[in-house]
Amino acid sequence: MSEGIPRKMALQNYFKGKGSRALPPEEVDIANLLEEYHPDYYEDTLVTLQTGPNKGERCHKDLAAILQADALIDDTDLAGAFVHETDLLVIGGGGAGCAAALAAAENGARVILSTKLRLGDSNTVMAEGGIQASIESGDTPMMHYEDTLKSGHFRGESRLIAALVMDGPEVIRWLIQKGMQFDQNPFGDLLTRRAGGTSHDRVVYCRDYTGLEMMRVLREAVRNGKTEVLEYSPVVELLTNETGHCAGAVIFSLDRAAYLLIKARSVIMATGGIGRLHLNGFPTSNHFGATADGLVLAYRLGARLKDIDSFQYHPTGMAYPASMAGSLITEGVRSAGAHLLNGLGNRFIDELKQRDCVTAAILRECAEGRGIVTDGGNRGVWLDTPTLERENPGILERRFPKLLQRGKICNIDPAGEPMLVYPTLHYQNGGVEIDENGSTTVPGLYAVGEVSGGIHGRNRIMGNALLEIICFGRRAGNKASETIHGRGHKKFTIEHTKNLSRELTNAGLSMEIKSPTLFPDYANFGIKQ
Amino acid sequence: MGDRDITVNINGKDITVPATMSAIQAVWHAGHPRVHGVGCLEGVCGACKVFVRRAGRSIITTELGCQTMVEDGMQIIFLVFPTPNHHTYQLDDFKNSWDTQAQFHQIFPEAAHCRHCGGCTKSCPVEIDVEHGVNLATEGKFREAGELFLECVMCGLCLTSCPEEITPNHVGLFCRRITAYFHIRPSNLINRLEEIRKGEYRIVEG
Numbered sequence: 001m002s003e004g005i006p007r008k009m010a011l012q013n014y015f016k017g018k019g020s021r022a023l024p025p026e027e028v029d030i031a032n033l034l035e036e037y038h039p040d041y042y043e044d045t046l047v048t049l050q051t052g053p054n055k056g057e058r059c060h061k062d063l064a065a066i067l068q069a070d071a072l073i074d075d076t077d078l079a080g081a082f083v084h085e086t087d088l089l090v091i092g093g094g095g096a097g098c099a100a101a102l103a104a105a106e107n108g109a110r111v112i113l114s115t116k117l118r119l120g121d122s123n124t125v126m127a128e129g130g131i132q133a134s135i136e137s138g139d140t141p142m143m144h145y146e147d148t149l150k151s152g153h154f155r156g157e158s159r160l161i162a163a164l165v166m167d168g169p170e171v172i173r174w175l176i177q178k179g180m181q182f183d184q185n186p187f188g189d190l191l192t193r194r195a196g197g198t199s200h201d202r203v204v205y206c207r208d209y210t211g212l213e214m215m216r217v218l219r220e221a222v223r224n225g226k227t228e229v230l231e232y233s234p235v236v237e238l239l240t241n242e243t244g245h246c247a248g249a250v251i252f253s254l255d256r257a258a259y260l261l262i263k264a265r266s267v268i269m270a271t272g273g274i275g276r277l278h279l280n281g282f283p284t285s286n287h288f289g290a291t292a293d294g295l296v297l298a299y300r301l302g303a304r305l306k307d308i309d310s311f312q313y314h315p316t317g318m319a320y321p322a323s324m325a326g327s328l329i330t331e332g333v334r335s336a337g338a339h340l341l342n343g344l345g346n347r348f349i350d351e352l353k354q355r356d357c358v359t360a361a362i363l364r365e366c367a368e369g370r371g372i373v374t375d376g377g378n379r380g381v382w383l384d385t386p387t388l389e390r391e392n393p394g395i396l397e398r399r400f401p402k403l404l405q406r407g408k409i410c411n412i413d414p415a416g417e418p419m420l421v422y423p424t425l426h427y428q429n430g431g432v433e434i435d436e437n438g439s440t441t442v443p444g445l446y447a448v449g450e451v452s453g454g455i456h457g458r459n460r461i462m463g464n465a466l467l468e469i470i471c472f473g474r475r476a477g478n479k480a481s482e483t484i485h486g487r488g489h490k491k492f493t494i495e496h497t498k499n500l501s502r503e504l505t506n507a508g509l510s511m512e513i514k515s516p517t518l519f520p521d522y523a524n525f526g527i528k529q
Numbered sequence: 530m531g532d533r534d535i536t537v538n539i540n541g542k543d544i545t546v547p548a549t550m551s552a553i554q555a556v557w558h559a560g561h562p563r564v565h566g567v568g569c570l571e572g573v574c575g576a577c578k579v580f581v582r583r584a585g586r587s588i589i590t591t592e593l594g595c596q597t598m599v600e601d602g603m604q605i606i607f608l609v610f611p612t613p614n615h616h617t618y619q620l621d622d623f624k625n626s627w628d629t630q631a632q633f634h635q636i637f638p639e640a641a642h643c644r645h646c647g648g649c650t651k652s653c654p655v656e657i658d659v660e661h662g663v664n665l666a667t668e669g670k671f672r673e674a675g676e677l678f679l680e681c682v683m684c685g686l687c688l689t690s691c692p693e694e695i696t697p698n699h700v701g702l703f704c705r706r707i708t709a710y711f712h713i714r715p716s717n718l719i720n721r722l723e724e725i726r727k728g729e730y731r732i733v734e735g
Contacts, residue, residue, distance in 0.1 A: 117564075117567070117568060117576065118568070118574075118576060120574065120683070121568045121569070121574055121576060125568075125569055125573055125574050126569050126571050126573055126574075133718075133721075134721065135715075135717045135718045135720075135721040136717060137717070137720070140730060141725075141730045141732060142730065142731075142732055142733065145732050158734040158735065159734065161732075162732040162734055165732065166725065166730070166732060169718055169721045169722050169725060170722065170725075172718055173718065173722060176709050176710070176713045177620070177710060178620070178706075178710075179620055179702075179705065179706025179707065179709045179710050180706075180709055181675070181705055181708065181709045181713065182709075182713065182715075184713065184715060187716070188713070188714060188715055188716065189715045189716055189717045189718075190715040190717055190718055206679075207679065209573075209679065209680065211573075212573050212680075212682070213679075213705075216681070216683055216702055216705075217702070217705075217706060217709075219683070220699070220702055220706070221620075224617050224618060224619060231611075232565065254564065254565070285571075287568065287569050287570070287574075288567045288568055288569070288570055321549065322549050323549055323550055323551050323554060323598065327570075327571050328571070376549070401679070401680065402573070402680075405572070405655070405680065406572070409572070409596050519564055522557045523557060523562065523563060523564055523567070524557060524560055524561060524562040524563070525562040525563070525564045
């Protein structure tokens with residue numbers, strides 16, 4: 001990597017107003033920019049899968065390693081396991097899992113929600129920017145549809161996107177009726193901000209705490225309902241019945257250090273993303289538990305995955321101080337008008353281009369020596385919050401209290417000093433293939449939220465993730481509760497793990513690696529210690 | 530790197546780590562397993578509650594482990610406890626907003642017993658004026674109280690410090706929820722819902 005401009009010198013450049021704040025020239029060749037600088041295109045990071053439903057397709061090597069790994073448990077581990085029975089098992093306690101559980105429970109289904117950590121520990125709670133819904137006059141669901149498709153480089157599934165955008169306004173109503181607040185103008189209309197790469201202001205929000213507000217409300221609603229919640233209960237394997245239908249899961253209770261068998265008529269996977277695998281060595285904005293467990297479990301059972309070579313690196317993760325590296329600064333700040341500046345004090349990209357372009361441009365500035373380097377060796381570019389505040393007095397306090405809180409902890413006043421930012425691994429664009437009810441290619445297994453794929457193509461726009469989790473969470477919860485009156489399954493086994501071992505051996509793959517990962521290795525924790 | 534190493538005591542163990550780490554990063558760096566009490570690592574989930582005593586100080590503070598930078602001589606204890614909510618209510622049971630105040634006191638009967646000891650406010654790691662919020666709620670000022678709890682991470686420290694077993698974080702959340710439930714009626718959203726209901730929008734796939 002090439003040198004950059006030392007932080008002190010870059011700050012001097014900034015305060016002396018060196019450099020041109022004029023809009024940089026339009027990127028003429030976006031495909032080239034992405035190919036040259038976006039981490040999805042780094043050399044030697046993709047491999048071809050040798051086993052499973054996506055055999056022969058390209059996949060990030062770190063994900064491939066755990067998709068093609070041996071199970072954590074075998075039949076002997078299940079001897080003497082506790083057994084629970086329920087209609088519906090929801091795996092994951094974030095927004096998607098809660099929405100699914102609420103919808104199913106309202107339909108009268110018996111629901112168990114099991115989560116690796118605590119209810120609400122998820123990427124949802126950290127979401128800042130907001131949630132998309134076309135509600136302004138002049139905006140339409142069709143425009144939302146086109147923006148989503150275009151920003152995903154036309155790789156998203158049109159049926160899924162159509163469902164998403166048409167549900168948008170109803171999802172907001174549902175959230176308000178569950179008790180979620182949104183920022184309003186003095187007449188009570190919802191305020192909207194614009195997401196990068198979109199054609200209209202469409203993101204509704206609650207300051208830069210949208211996810212926190214949403215998660216608080218959903219968690220309280222689940223707690224006050226009839227859903228049984230199992231915390232510190234990661235799923236280590238799925239169960240199948242006699243015909244390959246998903247029939248529940250095996251849970252390892254961290255509190256009891258014991259296995260638990262949950263027999264269920266259907267299973268909704270809502271386990272979130274992959275950030276804590278730190279693909280390509282990037283810091284992440286993700287929750288501690290984001291280790292791609294759901295992808296592994298579903299793949300093993302035969303569910304097809306989609307776009308597993310495409311990940312989102314959010315342009316503005318914090319880069320200084322080092323302890324906060326990767327923490328998110330919402331796109332809302334750029335949406336409000338904050339510019340990105342390199343170490344010379346120049347703008348270098350239209351800040352409201354779609355996220356993958358902005359990220360690639362930041363990486364280009366750093367690679368070509370115009371980035372800023374701290375004493376500790378961290379790199380990045382400036383997010384010009386002081387100018388935003390000067391031009392809109394009070395805006396940081398009114399719209400971005402979380403940013404100010406963050407500044408307080410690291411002794412940086414965003415109103416007086418620009419923030420050093422660098423791309424952070426943020427989102428898994430692809431995932432388990434689903435239809436518009438969240439059904440996967442495995443009967444009885446649903447996938448919703450970040451673990452699912454197909455909506456965002458190769459790049460997601462701000463606000464579509466929060467919309468997706470509620471929209472598809474509810475759809476899957478409703479669909480799955482239709483099956484509660486049928487006859488239950490006869491058999492509950494983990495026999496598919498034996499086929500897995502055989503396949504791995506036949507492909508000459510190592511049996512040393514076990515998955516799902518459950519926790520990043522730096523947490524020094526394994527269930528068989 | 531030039532990082533200065535310092536020694537902190539975490540859960541009774543002395544560990545030596547670079548001064549640029551948070552309490553959680555320090556535990557991991559020293560090779561100790563820690564999964565319980567770890568969450569978003571960004572200060573918004575309330576999982577990583579810790580007691581902190583700084584060198585030479587007698588006062589113990591409650592903070593979030595992911596947001597607390599280690600200092601030489603600092604003592605830290607992780608607080609992992611379940612946060613039960615002993616109140617149950619359904620927003621759908623509220624039929625008339627004129628009755629909210631009466632119903633609030635049925636759901637949270639302890640809230641009116643506040644002794645003004647300030648324990649909840651002192652324990653709050655995100656510096657919410659919790660006690661004031663509870664008192665506003667008992668007076669029926671739900672919107673104003675709820676606004677105070679905007680940054681509440683539901684860590685539950687306030688309820689552990691309350692001698693009257695008020696659950697201030699849930700009181701705050703109730704205030705926010707009931708405000709949204711009865712009073713957020715945005716005309717731009719309602720218009721769009723009406724238009725969709727009448728079938729005015731279609732998606733032309735392709």
